[in-house]
Amino acid sequence: RRSSLRVALTRARGPRNRPAASFTPVLVGAALAARDGYRRPGLAFLFWLFAGCVQIGTNLHNDYADFVRGADTSERVGQARAAQKGWLTPAAVCGGTCTVLSVAAIIGGALAAGVAGAARPATPMIVVTATSIFNAFAYTGGPFPLGCAHSPRADAPAPPHAPPPL
Numbered sequence: 001r002r003s004s005l006r007v008a009l010t011r012a013r014g015p016r017n018r019p020a021a022s023f024t025p026v027l028v029g030a031a032l033a034a035r036d037g038y039r040r041p042g043l044a045f046l047f048w049l050f051a052g053c054v055q056i057g058t059n060l061h062n063d064y065a066d067f068v069r070g071a072d073t074s075e076r077v078g079q080a081r082a083a084q085k086g087w088l089t090p091a092a093v094c095g096g097t098c099t100v101l102s103v104a105a106i107i108g109g110a111l112a113a114g115v116a117g118a119a120r121p122a123t124p125m126i127v128v129t130a131t132s133i134f135n136a137f138a139y140t141g142g143p144f145p146l147g148c149a150h151s152p153r154a155d156a157p158a159p160p161h162a163p164p165p166l
Contacts, residue, residue, distance in 0.1 A: 022051040043114050046107055050129075053104035058136040060097040064090055065141040101133050108132070 030044035066072045067083035067090055074084075082088040088096075108129025112122035139146050 022055045023048055026051055040114075043111060046111050046114070050104055050107040050111060050132075053100050053107060054132045054136055057097050057101035057104060057133075058139055060093055060100060061136055062140045064093040064097060065145065067093075069140075069145075071140075097136075101136055104136075105129060105133060 026044060026048040029047075030041070033040070033044075063072075063081045063083055067081065072081050072084035076084060080087075083090045083093050108125060112125040112129070135146075138144075
């Protein structure tokens with residue numbers, strides 16, 4: 001039997017390339033802001049934590065929602081899913097999702113306050129926080145999931161003439 005904490009941490013991390021998916025855009029944004037004279041490394045670090053929490057929460061909710069919807073069966077190919085394999089109960093995965101996304105909301109609020117303290121409007125960060133958390137749940141949950149393969153709104157494949165990824 002696997003340790004619940006170890007399974008949760010492994011599942012939250014996702015594939016090995018996922019940490020870069022939340023870190024790289026924040027690094028580029030911080031570099032561009034610094035170039036324009038806005039050097040706020042504390043806010044950049046908080047935003048990286050926010051992005052990481054949103055990503056982890058989305059991964060966990062995807063695990064939960066796919067299991068509950070029946071999309072994760074024993075025939076599933078790809079990374080093991082904690083709920084599907086029975087390593088964590090669906091309730092534990094859902095609880096982890098809510099915990100991580102709550103942390104993201106708290107960090108988003110701190111960022112909005114920090115941005116407002118820099119004589120900038122806090123509204124954009126409030127919108128980013130709200131839409132990020134909404135989309136973490138909407139991606140594979142709710143009545144109209146955006147990312148389920150069995151959904152008409154599923155991720156569209158790239159057209160055949162698209163350039164190859166870098």
